[in-house]
Amino acid sequence: MITDNPLHTEFTRSLIDLAAERVGGETLTCSDDFFAPMENLIKPGRGVFIADKYTDRGKWMDGWESRRSFGRDNGRDHDWCILRLGIPGIIKGIDVDTNHFRGNAPLAFSLDAACLNDDGFAGKNHPEWVEILPQRLVEAHSQNLFRIPSLTPWSHVRLNIYPDGGVARLRVYGQPHITWSSVLTGELVDLAAITNGGQAIQCSDMFFSDKNNLLMPGRATNMSDGWETKRRRDNQYDWVIIKLGAEGSINKVIVDTNHFKGNYPDRFSLEAITAHNDDFYQNKNWQTIIPDTKLMAHHEHLLISEIIADPRQTFTHVRLNIFPDGGISRLRVFGYRKEDLL
Known part of the structure; x- marks a missing residue:
């Protein structure tokens, strides 16, 4: 069920989910999605829970979920996922929705953004990444909504979760920024x-x-x-x-x-x-x-x-x-x- 959070009402009535799958949003790469694939992040709805559904890797979850981080030998202190926005735009708010992730939600998250012309340059360490929302604590089984004071148009975002865990959906609310570069002069x-x-x-x-x-x-x-x-x-x-x-x-x-x-x-x-x-x-x-x-x-x-x-x-x-x-x-x-x- 969608909450009555006033920020949710504000975002959905006045802004657009720039990352939604239905407008062309795409998950490009992530550090780990052992339990549940990153593609779920941008699907419609808030995610569902099926109590008796399991895979050969564990409990089936309708979201993105990485494995537990203790004992890692790769030197990574957090997990991350990079997304290309379906509509480039000015990001005004975010919803990191942990619906049904009760005992396996992240402790915290942060959000980076970049304006990139080619998906091939959207690597984790690309120098154009800018932190647009510093670390915020995450509530389990909740919509975690925050305003973002950004005035720059972005094409990609990177969701960082600390240290690991699961997120059901990511909503990136903003205002489209259209360049019209792909439209021919005089085209209907x-x-x-x-x-x-x-x-x-x-x-x-x-x-x-x-x-x-x-x-x-x-x-x-x-x-x-x-x-x-x-x-x-x-x-x-x-x-x-x-x-x-x-x-x-x-x-x-x-x-x-x-x-x-x-x-x-x-x-x-x-x-x-x-x-x-x-x-x-x-x-x-x-x-x-x-x-x-x-x-x-x-x-x-x-x-x-x-x-x-x-x-x-x-x-x-x-x-x-x-x-x-x-x-x-x-x-x-x-x-x-x-x-x-x-």
């Missing part, structure tokens, strides 16, 4: 994609599932992998505001209700704005991009001719309105960056 791109720096920043409700699921790569794997609101019992409607990864035009939109068969919205509309303040919902300058449009269940809706905005007009945010409530699995907002329209 999904400006809302989380991997391009898009972020769902406000919504009316996300009772069943998180608003940022809308922007994840690929199509949804199931109904939980989307944005779903509770049933409204009034005459209002639900909405979500998305900050685009770059200011740009809106030339093609995809609204996908994949897996939402009995609980998709009846209709939707899309609005947009160019704004540089935080009062988005109250702002009166929202412009209709796609008028009120009927939706179908479990269907990927491609909308091009329905867009009524000038194809060269640029925006910084979009607002997806659903009537009256329900679930959307993905939203794609394709356009040209403002720089490419000049």
